[in-house]
Amino acid sequence: MIAVAVTLLLFPLVGLSLGRRSLAEAFLLGVGITGSVLFIAGVVHVPLVVAMVLIGAWGVGNGVWKLRRGIARPRIHSPLATIVMIIPLVALTFAAAITPLNDFDGRAFWALKAKGIAHERSIDGTFFHGGTHDPRNQYPIMIPLDGAVILSLSHSLDDRHLRWLYLAILAALALLVRERIGRLVSPAAGAWCAALLVWIPQFSVELEGGALSAYNDIAIAAFAAGAFFELLDAETRKSEIRFGLWLAFLVLTKSEGLPFALVFLAIGAFVFRKRIITPAVITFVATAALLVWRWRIPVGDEEDVFRLLPTIPEKLDRLGMAISAFPRHMLLMPRWGVFWIAVIIAAILAARIDRRAWLAIAMIASILAMYTAVYVTTAWIPSELIAVTADRLLMHAIAPSLFLLALATRRANGSA
Amino acid sequence: MSGRWLTRIAAALLFVSLAASTLPRLIAIVNNARTLLPLPYEARRERQMGTWYASIEKLRRELPKKEQISLIAPPRDHDSAVFANYYLYPIRTRLFAGRNAYRNAAPDPTRPAIVVAVNASHAERTEYDVLRNRDLAAGRRIVTEPQLSAPMTAFILPLAASLDGPSPHTFLIEATLENPNATPAEVRVAFWPKGLIRTIVIPARTTKTYYDFVYQLFGIMNAGWMRVDSSQPLRAAFYFANRGRGEATLMPNATGDATRIAPAPLHRDTKLFVINTKDSRATVILNGESIPLDPHAFISRPSETLPKVSGDVYAFVTTRELDGRTDFLWPQ
Numbered sequence: 001m002i003a004v005a006v007t008l009l010l011f012p013l014v015g016l017s018l019g020r021r022s023l024a025e026a027f028l029l030g031v032g033i034t035g036s037v038l039f040i041a042g043v044v045h046v047p048l049v050v051a052m053v054l055i056g057a058w059g060v061g062n063g064v065w066k067l068r069r070g071i072a073r074p075r076i077h078s079p080l081a082t083i084v085m086i087i088p089l090v091a092l093t094f095a096a097a098i099t100p101l102n103d104f105d106g107r108a109f110w111a112l113k114a115k116g117i118a119h120e121r122s123i124d125g126t127f128f129h130g131g132t133h134d135p136r137n138q139y140p141i142m143i144p145l146d147g148a149v150i151l152s153l154s155h156s157l158d159d160r161h162l163r164w165l166y167l168a169i170l171a172a173l174a175l176l177v178r179e180r181i182g183r184l185v186s187p188a189a190g191a192w193c194a195a196l197l198v199w200i201p202q203f204s205v206e207l208e209g210g211a212l213s214a215y216n217d218i219a220i221a222a223f224a225a226g227a228f229f230e231l232l233d234a235e236t237r238k239s240e241i242r243f244g245l246w247l248a249f250l251v252l253t254k255s256e257g258l259p260f261a262l263v264f265l266a267i268g269a270f271v272f273r274k275r276i277i278t279p280a281v282i283t284f285v286a287t288a289a290l291l292v293w294r295w296r297i298p299v300g301d302e303e304d305v306f307r308l309l310p311t312i313p314e315k316l317d318r319l320g321m322a323i324s325a326f327p328r329h330m331l332l333m334p335r336w337g338v339f340w341i342a343v344i345i346a347a348i349l350a351a352r353i354d355r356r357a358w359l360a361i362a363m364i365a366s367i368l369a370m371y372t373a374v375y376v377t378t379a380w381i382p383s384e385l386i387a388v389t390a391d392r393l394l395m396h397a398i399a400p401s402l403f404l405l406a407l408a409t410r411r412a413n414g415s416a
Numbered sequence: 417m418s419g420r421w422l423t424r425i426a427a428a429l430l431f432v433s434l435a436a437s438t439l440p441r442l443i444a445i446v447n448n449a450r451t452l453l454p455l456p457y458e459a460r461r462e463r464q465m466g467t468w469y470a471s472i473e474k475l476r477r478e479l480p481k482k483e484q485i486s487l488i489a490p491p492r493d494h495d496s497a498v499f500a501n502y503y504l505y506p507i508r509t510r511l512f513a514g515r516n517a518y519r520n521a522a523p524d525p526t527r528p529a530i531v532v533a534v535n536a537s538h539a540e541r542t543e544y545d546v547l548r549n550r551d552l553a554a555g556r557r558i559v560t561e562p563q564l565s566a567p568m569t570a571f572i573l574p575l576a577a578s579l580d581g582p583s584p585h586t587f588l589i590e591a592t593l594e595n596p597n598a599t600p601a602e603v604r605v606a607f608w609p610k611g612l613i614r615t616i617v618i619p620a621r622t623t624k625t626y627y628d629f630v631y632q633l634f635g636i637m638n639a640g641w642m643r644v645d646s647s648q649p650l651r652a653a654f655y656f657a658n659r660g661r662g663e664a665t666l667m668p669n670a671t672g673d674a675t676r677i678a679p680a681p682l683h684r685d686t687k688l689f690v691i692n693t694k695d696s697r698a699t700v701i702l703n704g705e706s707i708p709l710d711p712h713a714f715i716s717r718p719s720e721t722l723p724k725v726s727g728d729v730y731a732f733v734t735t736r737e738l739d740g741r742t743d744f745l746w747p748q
Binding site for chain 1: 442446
């Protein structure tokens with residue numbers, strides 16, 4: 001119960017301390033802020049327990065203060081879409097409460113790190129210095145830090161306490177999509193996009209990468225969604241700060257978060273213009289902290305994609321396989337249904353009527369191009385890497401894809 | 417048909433394509449959760465992961481909490497070791513991909529002494545020797561047609577060993593004992609200088625074979641010499657084998673002291689071995705120097721040249737050729 005309370009109360013309250021946001025956005029911001037602040041505190045050698053207490057006290061105090069001033073009551077549009085969205089979430093909640101974690105990366109890397117941090121109360125203790133087997137030692141640890149908060153407050157290293165975090169991230173992503181697309185396109189479009197999202201097998205039921213696993217791909221998708229919606233909402237107050245925060249969260253969540261954030265910054269420069277300095281600085285701070293931390297600890301068996309980039313000319317024979325990787329996986333019906341076919345049709349339709357569609361298309365194309373380059377450079381066997389990662393990487397582009405679907409429906413409805 | 421209806425139909429088709437895959441799996445997930453619901457949490461994990469997880473739970477109770485352990489898993493079962501590492505934490509582990517990786521780390525003083533063997537079906541606390549013996553038992557002897565000696569009732573095996581060098585060097589004695597008699601032979605084997613004694617019975621007209629004589633008889637990895645005494649004349653063959661390199665050398669079944677080693681080319685890592693086969697003290701004269709030996713002593717000395725040895729002892733020389741093969745120079 002403590003784990004549920006921490007997940008569903010602490011993180012949203014920390015997120016609310018940034019200002020009045022929807023519950024879903026507050027949760028995702030809270031997850032990001034808690035993990036990032038603890039990470040940076042760890043890098044500058046502030047004891048993790050002290051940092052946890054401070055962020056908890058500050059976040060809860062500030063959040064409760066904001067709550068006292070009232071929060072926007074969510075209006076339930078499209079009851080059918082809402083019910084459709086709730087059904088898988090309820091089923092997954094039931095399963096998460098009962099079924100033990102059973103995935104690969106979640107146990108091998110992410111939850112193990114959460115246990116290590118919770119046990120040692122440190123991000124550079126013996127755990128990260130060969131004290132135990134930690135296969136991907138230099139993987140970013142923002143989400144494991146959130147997990148460590150939950151485990152520490154639960155006084156247990158049992159991964160059952162972490163199940164709620166990963167499920168809640170999916171629910172928050174769905175609600176964020178619902179709210180933002182609801183505002184940017186139409187409430188009905190937002191509601192149906194959220195409903196579709198939670199019915200995508202790769203998000204909901206897939207053992208490796210889905211909501212019942214402890215992978216971080218849904219978190220990346222959620223933070224990328226937050227950044228993408230800030231791009232669309234660039235005129236709102238302090239949007240550039242939130243955009244920067246989402247990018248920092250991307251950097252500190254997974255290795256691919258850094259190039260992902262750079263793509264966002266490049267596209268964001270056209271949207272925010274001079275204001276891009278703020279997100280660039282925030283991203284730089286997160287990146288610098290990550291690099292300093294990595295410099296202090298031994299390398300695991302992870303791949304350094306940046307170092308491999310100069311080898312691209314030698315590996316151009318892989319280009320065909322890499323380029324065809326995503327289209328092949330987009331057509332995997334058991335994981336995506338006809339979702340990507342619909343997105344492509346929607347992109348063609350939406351691009352004609354709404355300039356914002358081009359932003360979404362640019363985002364998706366950039367993300368896929370970046371990951372294709374990784375497939376070309378990788379030191380792993382490309383076909384094996386593609387087989388186990390392509391579907392999870394496609395998850396990262398979910399927000400712009402759903403936005404295109406929403407825009408296309410508006411066009412179709414408008415032409416009625 | 418209006419655009420609104422087209423949109424609805426398209427959205428419905430999209431949803432159906434997703435639900436067609438998600439719904440059955442969601443139902444399966446919920447049903448699985450329902451079956452797990454009555455069980456305690458650890459029992460649910462056991463149900464998911466089978467006896468493998470039960471063995472991990474047992475280890476968690478047995479292993480010392482503050483000592484790092486060696487997880488040895490065959491490379492094909494690497495994932496099992498990764499998960500064992502996960503479930504054993506905060507017990508700290510160090511992973512070794514196979515037994516050879518562990519033995520090659522022998523010079524590393526930080527190599528954890530406690531050994532846990534993991535594979536896809538279970539994990540168990542064990543000893544390195546046990547894993548080695550399993551691998552050897554599963555393999556094949558090098559010598560398939562041993563050259564048996566004439567029947568004898570007592571003899572000495574000047575070198576008996578069960579030892580590992582760096583991978584792949586695996587030293588052992590492949591033994592064959594044949595009882596050609598009409599009555600069973602009771603064979604007493606003494607391993608010196610440890611002073612361990614075992615008695616084995618070889619039924620009438622039966623042949624017994626051993627892939628690692630020292631370990632199979634005495635359960636230790638060590639080096640020394642052996643005295644074999646049998647109630648019936650035995651035909652026997654003992655090969656000093658390097659299983660990792662597929663090499664084997666027939667050992668003499670010595671019957672008395674001998675020190676006169678014929679000149680032969682020496683290569684590298686040349687060593688003189690001297691054995692006192694008696695129950696009393698002996699003296700060996702080595703290059704003019706007199707060295708007293710305890711009863712049943714077994715000593716070795718590095719040597720650049722062929723040493724001059726005399727005394728009431730048994731002496732022989734080993735030298736390693738450039739290709740790593742060991743040559744034996746036996747006394748005449």
